[in-house]
Amino acid sequence: MTLKHSYIETRQRFITLCRTLKTEDYSVQPAVFVSPPKWHLAHSTWFFEQFVLSAHKPNYKVFDIDFAYLFNSYYNNAGERVLRPNRGLMTRPTVDEVYQYRAYVDQQMLEFLSETISEGIKAIIELGLQHEQQHQELFYYDIKYILGNQPTFPTIENAIRLSEIDQPEEWHKIDEGIYSIGHDEDSFCYDNELGRHKVYLNEFEISNRLVTNEDYINFIDDQGYTNFNLWHAEGWDFIQQHGIQAPEYWHKVDGKWHQYTLQGFQEVNLKNPVSHLSFYEAYAFAEWKQMRLPTEFEWEVASKQFNYGELWEWTNSAYLPYPNYSKAPGAIGEYNGKFMINQMVLRGASVATVNGHSRPTYRNFFHPEMRWQFSGIRLVK
Known part of the structure; x- marks a missing residue:
């Protein structure tokens, strides 16, 4: 084209x-x-x-x-x-x-x-x-x-729909070793993907699927939002200050969890991947499972082992420049470089991402308290 x-x-x-x-x-x-x-x-x-x-x-x-x-x-x-x-x-x-x-x-x-x-x-x-x-x-x-956030939960015509997760959870083992990270193809990428470099990874196992709504309801029912031991101090302060007890757009009606989607206000589908979570919530859930979030480097190396694209996936990596990162002069140089502080990296894509816009080296980033983006969880053990 x-x-x-x-x-x-x-x-x-x-x-x-x-x-x-x-x-x-x-x-x-x-x-x-x-x-x-x-x-x-x-x-x-x-x-x-x-x-x-x-x-x-x-x-x-x-x-x-x-x-x-x-x-x-x-x-x-x-x-x-x-x-x-x-x-x-x-x-x-x-x-x-x-x-x-x-x-x-x-x-x-x-x-x-x-x-x-x-x-x-x-x-x-x-x-x-x-x-x-x-x-x-x-x-x-x-x-x-x-x-x-309107009383009648209106909708617009759209194609934003999460798929049900029907496969059993399996774990892909990634061997320890030295791996290359960053973009190296003859195609477009953002400057924050450049500075291809080597990283050493310890052996780990990563889930083949995202965490589901059913998984997350179990966390809620087990007092996940009231057990401070699971949370970063900053995350605990955030959910206390804002009265957060469930993912964004969730409401409990007649004893059942419902959520606003762009198809309307619906009962939560237990098989859908849980979405609209902050990094704080993703971290706390992983703690509750006695597991953890992947680093962005683990995610990139392992991404060949699973399908992605439903939700942006929180990693446990701060958004920082790669070795030999070079910022363009002038206004174009402000596109990514000046945001490399106090933000966490997400990898993958989402149901709202334009086809062809993402790739395994794509580094999305948000502040850890943000929940309005289409974000989810993949676990590592």
């Missing part, structure tokens, strides 16, 4: 994801970590305007001079921006104006892609497409949080 066709397909996919939203859905921000759908649509467009068109297309005229301020996310090198908690305060520009913005930039980009462009510019455009795919997954996290 040509870069031009990839651009058209990626940009159209976001429009398709949003087609069943109501106008009122586009601007809501119920929590600091949630971004309104309207913001995602505009921010992913701003990326191409800022880093491709304004920088490399002769005589390019920006759509609206205020949009860089409104829809920049965290790129300090690109100028001032609206604070993240204030994204939901913007009723203007309107949804229609945001779609006009996308159409304008798309027209300009397709003209630009019809010309001969350098490999360096192509790399920036590919990064922009991968960036948009990330925001298409974040859209699902955010719209689920927006709708799942």
Whole structure:
């Protein structure tokens, strides 16, 4: 597929994801970590305007001079921006104006892609497409949080469904030894996957499947949320402060656990993998099982032994740079490098990940208290 066709397909996919939203859905921000759908649509467009068109297309005229301020996310090198908690305060520009913005930039980009462009510019455009795919997954996290915290639990048309786990739990043994870690193929990757290097691993065994809702209910029933011995001190403080007694979106009704899904409010399916857990909860569950979470290096080495893609899987690895990691200059260098502190790595993919977006070396990362992403648990012993 040509870069031009990839651009058209990626940009159209976001429009398709949003087609069943109501106008009122586009601007809501119920929590600091949630971004309104309207913001995602505009921010992913701003990326191409800022880093491709304004920088490399002769005589390019920006759509609206205020949009860089409104829809920049965290790129300090690109100028001032609206604070993240204030994204939901913007009723203007309107949804229609945001779609006009996308159409304008798309027209300009397709003209630009019809010309001969350098490999360096192509790399920036590919990064922009991968960036948009990330925001298409974040859209699902955010719209689920927006709708799942409303009294009537509304839904939108979607294809986000977890599969039942019907295979018995088995354990794959990985021998001790020295293994190569990191991306080494002739294909796209983020800079945080580079710096391929050797690691030594002790022998371990890793589960062939994710932890199920049934497994996790057993943890809850055994007072897992009230036994401080299972928790990191920081995790214990977090669940106490926020009154957490179950995964995100779970509610007990008439003695049975129910959960909000993007198909509606339903009784918890015991065979589905448990989802929407923080690192703190994943760690506590592993402690309760007298096992542990894999390191990200163990996960990468073992990933050939099992299927992944249902949920991002918490690892017990802090998000840090690989040896010889090199950060790009300027705003592009802010994409990953400055977040390498106080976050934990997740590996794999999820039901909300765009097809082809993930790979065994992909390093997702979130703060340990975050639960709104599609996250789950795979155990090691």
